[in-house]
Amino acid sequence: MQSLLNEIYNDVKPMLGQGKVAGYIPALASVDPAQFGIAICDNAGEVTSVGEADTPFSIQSISKLFNLVMAMNHYGEGLWDRVGCEPSGLPFNSLVQLEYESGIPRNPFINAGALVVSDMNESRFASPHLAMRDFVRRLSANDSIFSNSDVADSEYEHRSRNAAMAYLMKAYHNFDNEVEDVLHNYFYNCAVEMSCKDLARSMNFLANRGHCVFSASDVLNKDETRQVNALLATSGLYDEAGRFAFKVGLPGKSGVGGGIVAVVPGRFSLCVWSPALNEMGNSVLGVAALESLTRRINWSVY
Numbered sequence: 316m317q318s319l320l321n322e323i324y325n326d327v328k329p330m331l332g333q334g335k336v337a338g339y340i341p342a343l344a345s346v347d348p349a350q351f352g353i354a355i356c357d358n359a360g361e362v363t364s365v366g367e368a369d370t371p372f373s374i375q376s377i378s379k380l381f382n383l384v385m386a387m388n389h390y391g392e393g394l395w396d397r398v399g400c401e402p403s404g405l406p407f408n409s410l411v412q413l414e415y416e417s418g419i420p421r422n423p424f425i426n427a428g429a430l431v432v433s434d435m436n437e438s439r440f441a442s443p444h445l446a447m448r449d450f451v452r453r454l455s456a457n458d459s460i461f462s463n464s465d466v467a468d469s470e471y472e473h474r475s476r477n478a479a480m481a482y483l484m485k486a487y488h489n490f491d492n493e494v495e496d497v498l499h500n501y502f503y504n505c506a507v508e509m510s511c512k513d514l515a516r517s518m519n520f521l522a523n524r525g526h527c528v529f530s531a532s533d534v535l536n537k538d539e540t541r542q543v544n545a546l547l548a549t550s551g552l553y554d555e556a557g558r559f560a561f562k563v564g565l566p567g568k569s570g571v572g573g574g575i576v577a578v579v580p581g582r583f584s585l586c587v588w589s590p591a592l593n594e595m596g597n598s599v600l601g602v603a604a605l606e607s608l609t610r611r612i613n614w615s616v617y
């Protein structure tokens with residue numbers, strides 16, 4: 316494992332300097348782009364890493380995955396009446412499709428979908444963002460995970476587009492709670508900071524038929540795990556999901572903090588992080604590292 320990671324790291328490191336850090340969230344614009352780490356967690360819970368794998372970073376849209384799993388635990392199949400399971404083919408924060416499709420978002424990994432799922436969690440938890448923080452602490456066996464309130468506040472100040480989506484869904488009766496309350500929790504979830512090692516551990520249940528070795532619990536059942544992995548494979552990288560399936564062929568989820576998590580079902584989970592992004596909002600080195608990984612292990616879900 317260690318030599319595999321070293322090879323991937325050396326393949327991709329020369330690309331440092333390409334791409335741009337997310338500028339639309341002011342508190343993220345100042346992150347040093349010259350950082351790169353990878354961590355893999357096998358199904359026994361053993362973690363192997365290279366580079367800056369202990370540095371916490373803003374998980375951003377990766378939180379949509381944890382948010383979804385929490386809602387699945389409470390709502391079961393009923394969740395899919397309010398959000399679809401089709402790739403969107405559009406940027407993560409697009410409003411266009413939502414109007415055409417009467418306020419039902421295409422999937423839970425675009426912002427509109429994550430906001431509906433957050434609305435559902437708002438109805439179930441006294442403090443949805445503290446519930447998610449505790450959930451990721453359990454999944455990654457790390458009690459020192461926190462949300463960065465400067466990042467959350469900065470996102471809240473620049474919330475217009477996300478607020479527009481939420482209000483549009485309210486107009487279509489697909490949003491029950493106060494928009495501002497849901498946005499507050501959504502941004503606190505996006506602003507959670509975790510390292511590659513934390514994220515590799517926290518994703519491991521998806522490689523392990525829903526079982527989390529760290530909390531010794533079944534987070535999802537086998538069928539739900541398969542569903543989440545299918546959604547990650549088709550919609551986890553926004554409008555780059557097709558290219559990602561074509562080149563990498565693994566369930567994965569990216570965030571504008573530069574992290575990408577991925578799953579090799581039955582074997583291991585991993586996280587790659589480098590803050591500079593391509594035009595689709597995905598980490599340049601992250602995507603390249605995952606391409607190198609599947610080439611080297613010569614395996615994909617397809």
Ligand SMILES: NC(=O)CC[C@H](N)C(=O)O
Pocket residue numbers: 374375376377407408426470477502505569570571572596
């Ligand atoms: N793609 C992302 O990581 C987007 C998350 C970000 N917090 C937003 O809502 O715009």
